[in-house]
Amino acid sequence: MERKIHFISGLPRSGSTLLSAILRQNPCLYAGMTGPVAGLFNTLQTEMSGKNEFSVFITDAHRKAMLKGLIENYYDIQTPAPIVFDTHRLWCTKIAVLNELFPDAGIIACVREVPWIVDSVERLVRKNKYQPSSIFNYQAGGTIYARVDHLAEKDGLVGFAYRALKEAFFGEHTQRLMLLQYETLVSDPVRALRAVYDFIGEPRFEHDFEHVAFDDGASFDQRAGTPGLHDVRAKVSPTTRKTILPPDLFRRFANESFWRHPEAQQHTDVLIV
Template identity: 65%
Template sequence: MQRRIHFISGLPRSGSTLLSALLQQNPRFHAGMSSPVAGMFSTMLGELSERNEFSVFINDAQRQRVLRGLFANYYDGEVDAEVIFDTSRTWCTRLPALNTLFPDARIIACVRDTAWIVDSIERLIRGNAFQPSSIFNFQTGGTVYSRAEGIANGDGMLGYAYNALREAFFGEDTSNLMLLQYDTLVSNPARALAAVYDFIGEPAFIHDFEHVSFDDKGFDERAGTPGLHRVHARVGAIQRQSILPPDVFRRFENDSFWRDPQLNPRGVRIV
């Protein structure tokens, strides 16, 4: 690619859409909600593997050119920005490949206390009482306990992303990784954005934290979850009481491993 590319990943309901909405204010940047590129990347990687009967004709150099070309072909002609941010929770599982394909790329992983992530998802479900959500395969039954269990398991919306984050954080390819905490982004967005710009090596830009806009109602409605990617016009922390039963909340309240300095021997930047 002739343009710079970076990646937004991390946990759901942790500020990735807000971060993208803010970055979009910079006319040099393109950012949005999760794109289909990561899915295409995974599919293409599989088709280039040994399960392809013609794989004998495919070497690693060709694989890299094809996968690198995927990004160029997806964005070229559609996006004029000089710097592109592609978003997917899958990118935390692809750090070795991304570091090889795009050595100058940075991966920003958005994180949040998992108890509050579960609370946020539960609020969405209850707020859309007449629309079954794709988060739970449009099933209409269940309780807060089964929903929490469903999103927390290894294939669930939260569990998969959490395991992917741990894979990235504790792996060897952390030089291009930064964790951005939700609490920092909403309580001190100027500090958060300054850290992002410093991390990606771009000149500072004055952002408007009082008038933030992002709209993808069509996607959210199709997913049966209106408000899934809603961003408030004004950036700020909202104090509220959890709607989760106390035992469900307690189950997740000690999951924020990134807050323990002893678990960060490689010095991953945490903002």
């Protein structure tokens, strides 16, 4: 039986770990936190390019077979589940090649109002006050303004993912892209998960949104100096809180949720839930 491959991508702190934790309640599915596959995929692409002096012996047929085999072989070892979701923010930049390798694959991009993404990262930093985070290259000190500038850089945690998402959203393979808003996932998880199953063409599954568990990320988060990065609350529900960002920083990102802008929606047929 050929395994079905799908992908989870999008913005950080926007529910990808929560979505994976819910999906894996279904015994037919495997989903996890951000893993090594996309990075290996990217490296393999580079090493099969003209950078390699032996690339004259590597055809596009070789490239296609090796890239496809990388993903399939990894999950042949990882899980017996017939349906797999691989998670990484890089996938939004790879839609064109994924469309050829896995024509039936869906990419679910998790999104969230951008100021609250920044707020969520800053909360993690303050919670782990004794451990510098890999998010900021393990550098201690600095102000919230410096941290936010770092996040928003083109290769920063938020900046890269945001640009990758826009590339996918306004690209030519939007039929394979679904935007799942964090606000929908936590306030109406039944509707959110039904939309996911309909999008990938699989039978719906009755999930337990009162007892969600995810224990895979603790050691990774500790090593990254960011304990709690992949924590998931047992009950799926929205929370109301005041932002800890200074007002000017919150305003800086208040209009950046482009997928909610009517003019953006007119230029794409991406499914937004």
